[in-house]
Amino acid sequence: MTHRKTAALLSIIPGMGQFYNKQFVKGFAFLFLAICYFIAFLDFLNIGLWGIVTLGTEVPRDHSIFLLVNGVISILVVGIGLGFYYFNIYDAFQNGKKRDNGLKLNSLKEQYHNVVDKGFPYLMVGPGFLLLIFVVIFPIIFMLLLAFTNYNLYNSPPAKLVDWVGFKNFIEIFSLDIWRETFISVFAWTIIWTFTATTLQVSVGIFLAVVLNQKEIKFKGIIRTLLILPWAVPAFVSILIFSGLFNDTFGAINQSILAPLGIDSIPWMTDPFYTKIALIFIQSWLGFPFIMAMTTGVLQSIPGELYEAATVDGASNWDKFRKITLPMVLFTTAPILITQYTFNFNNFNVIYLFNNGGPAVADQNAGGTDILISWIYNLTMTSAQYSKAAAVTVLLSLIIVSLALWQFRKTKSFKDEGMI
Amino acid sequence: MSIKTARRIRLTLSYLVLLSAIAIVVYPILWVIGSSFNPGNTLSSSTIIPENATLAHYKELFAETDYLIWYWNTLKICFITMVLSVIFIGLTAYAFSRYKFVGRKNGLLLFLILQMIPQFVAILAIYILAYQVGLLDTHFALILVYVGGLIPMNTYLAKNYYDTIPKELDESARIDGAGHFRIFWQIILPLSKPILAVIALFSFISPFADFILASILISSDEKMTLAVGLFNMIKNEFGNSFTLFAAGSVLVAIPIGLLFLSLQRYFISGLTAGGTKG
Numbered sequence: 250m251t252h253r254k255t256a257a258l259l260s261i262i263p264g265m266g267q268f269y270n271k272q273f274v275k276g277f278a279f280l281f282l283a284i285c286y287f288i289a290f291l292d293f294l295n296i297g298l299w300g301i302v303t304l305g306t307e308v309p310r311d312h313s314i315f316l317l318v319n320g321v322i323s324i325l326v327v328g329i330g331l332g333f334y335y336f337n338i339y340d341a342f343q344n345g346k347k348r349d350n351g352l353k354l355n356s357l358k359e360q361y362h363n364v365v366d367k368g369f370p371y372l373m374v375g376p377g378f379l380l381l382i383f384v385v386i387f388p389i390i391f392m393l394l395l396a397f398t399n400y401n402l403y404n405s406p407p408a409k410l411v412d413w414v415g416f417k418n419f420i421e422i423f424s425l426d427i428w429r430e431t432f433i434s435v436f437a438w439t440i441i442w443t444f445t446a447t448t449l450q451v452s453v454g455i456f457l458a459v460v461l462n463q464k465e466i467k468f469k470g471i472i473r474t475l476l477i478l479p480w481a482v483p484a485f486v487s488i489l490i491f492s493g494l495f496n497d498t499f500g501a502i503n504q505s506i507l508a509p510l511g512i513d514s515i516p517w518m519t520d521p522f523y524t525k526i527a528l529i530f531i532q533s534w535l536g537f538p539f540i541m542a543m544t545t546g547v548l549q550s551i552p553g554e555l556y557e558a559a560t561v562d563g564a565s566n567w568d569k570f571r572k573i574t575l576p577m578v579l580f581t582t583a584p585i586l587i588t589q590y591t592f593n594f595n596n597f598n599v600i601y602l603f604n605n606g607g608p609a610v611a612d613q614n615a616g617g618t619d620i621l622i623s624w625i626y627n628l629t630m631t632s633a634q635y636s637k638a639a640a641v642t643v644l645l646s647l648i649i650v651s652l653a654l655w656q657f658r659k660t661k662s663f664k665d666e667g668m669i
Numbered sequence: 670m671s672i673k674t675a676r677r678i679r680l681t682l683s684y685l686v687l688l689s690a691i692a693i694v695v696y697p698i699l700w701v702i703g704s705s706f707n708p709g710n711t712l713s714s715s716t717i718i719p720e721n722a723t724l725a726h727y728k729e730l731f732a733e734t735d736y737l738i739w740y741w742n743t744l745k746i747c748f749i750t751m752v753l754s755v756i757f758i759g760l761t762a763y764a765f766s767r768y769k770f771v772g773r774k775n776g777l778l779l780f781l782i783l784q785m786i787p788q789f790v791a792i793l794a795i796y797i798l799a800y801q802v803g804l805l806d807t808h809f810a811l812i813l814v815y816v817g818g819l820i821p822m823n824t825y826l827a828k829n830y831y832d833t834i835p836k837e838l839d840e841s842a843r844i845d846g847a848g849h850f851r852i853f854w855q856i857i858l859p860l861s862k863p864i865l866a867v868i869a870l871f872s873f874i875s876p877f878a879d880f881i882l883a884s885i886l887i888s889s890d891e892k893m894t895l896a897v898g899l900f901n902m903i904k905n906e907f908g909n910s911f912t913l914f915a916a917g918s919v920l921v922a923i924p925i926g927l928l929f930l931s932l933q934r935y936f937i938s939g940l941t942a943g944g945t946k947g
Contacts, residue, residue, distance in 0.1 A: 315797075315801060318798065318801055367770070369764075371764075371770065373760040373761060373764035373768075373853075374760070374761050374764045374776070376760070377757035377758065377760065377761040377820050378776075380813065380816060380817045380820070381783070381820050381821070383798070383813075384795065384814045384816075384818065385783055385788060386779075386783070388791030388794035388795050389783075389790075391794035391798075392790065392791045392794055457690055460686050463679075465676075465680055466680075466683060466687070472687055472691065476691065476694055477933065478695070479694055480929070481925070481929040481930050482698065482922040482925070482926050483922065484878055485896045485900070486899070486921055486922050489899060489914070490697050490700075490701045490915075493701075493914075501700055542937050546937065591785060597789065598878075601880075601881075622787065622790065626792070630792075635793060645790065646786050646790070649782075649785045649786055650782050650785070650786070652785070653781050653782045
């Protein structure tokens, strides 16, 4: 038998393969770590893994949700353990291979240098990644699992146990009338909202930038600063101000602007149609300054000769805008415009702070202006439909992740040539 | 129609467009400033030009609510989040930019996906986790969650910037005998100040603007942040304390607005850098 196979086989008990390769210090370190791991985590893993499979068996003793939390952490701990275990076998195998080929193994000092050298990137990534695991990745895994349980207001610990129910939540979202209709209408509005609000804010931004940057316009600086104000004021403040302005009975829009014009009060907050109009208006108000500021930068970088040549060829202003300005602006800002769309797709603040996703609508369990993200929030916080909310979250994430993957395939960050 | 009249019409229209845009932009802001000086309490009595202007609401804000505490909490949380984020992100992005290591590609992919899923879809899980480790209703939990949430997107920003710093610099330093950390500290860090400033700015502003996480993790009045405090002021007893809310908003909007206007160019450069490359 070759050294590599023997070493790898012996490594089933961590450290033994290293002993076989006569790397005693490393072997001890591996064995010691493995023993510590078992002493520290065995009980926790035992309960955790049992918990995540059964979600508890006795009512007052077991709290399903806490068991689920511990279960997820157990899985993460097991994952780290397996990673270490794999590395232990891999290391024994590689060193065995060196011996097979008659190469000298690294001395202890060389091993130390090797660890410091190869370990450096992990040391750098480590702290941030650990935090990421607990506050971002763990919660997402938890939600993913929750989507396959029956956790809701009527079925929640400590009074009751939660059970695994497979794909029931997903099936119900699409088979029960109220859920399906709500999902479809919320999803449709999310798409309409994303497209109209973003497109409007982008067009207004580009339009104002073009108008403002004509050479003959005076006081450019002051006008620009005034127009950029909505971006400077924190958005949550502006949205709350708007919810006062648009108030049906007392708001200034109905009272001071529409009334003198002889227009009857418009039910901004109580009729879904008008709430939607108001929301799109508010988002355009909030969003256009950034696009305008960015476009201004692009406009200033377009060489003047282009326009002069166009004038010589007899192009009208409209032609110049359509054939030179717009393509230049769209081309250079395209990636940012895409992020504007994804931002609005998940723009919780404007929907929730303005009118709580409302007004309420008959025959569905979401407000008239809820987008997916605010619907999830309301399902969780108001109606305690935890597992349904989790299922919607999973659907939402699937949409987002597939978009992200599609975008990632086109980027260069993947490549790693020229690196250490 | 001569060229001159055409030009005059175009300019008049342009000024009209700009003026109406300014009117629409400025109206809500002036209205809320006006309301904050209004003697009444309610929304219905709010007008742009108050008849008997009064500072009563500002006094009430300081004397009878926790407004100043909220302000202090918010600034504290934002500042700590900013410092921690810059450290974590600066280090993480450096490893991703310069080293080839197992898990690099998957790590980048993971970050890309995570930056697109808003953190608060998992609020329930964050809440339960904070509850289990006994960190509910603490600023510490809030800061950790903010920092974690900022890592994916901003790591990309910083990585893209590091990528533009020539690798020859590192190599020559290595030949001169500088260690890994020394190269980072003495060569890369000074060169990447602009992007770190942008990240600092983002990580200060985004907790400031956050409503949802703060509203879930914090429950006691004296630990609230401005966003939650002001929201409660306007929603709890709608109309009854609107002018108070207006005064509160003005005091938030003015300093932050000024800070923003003075740093605006960095925002644009940062967002552009994040979007155009990838």
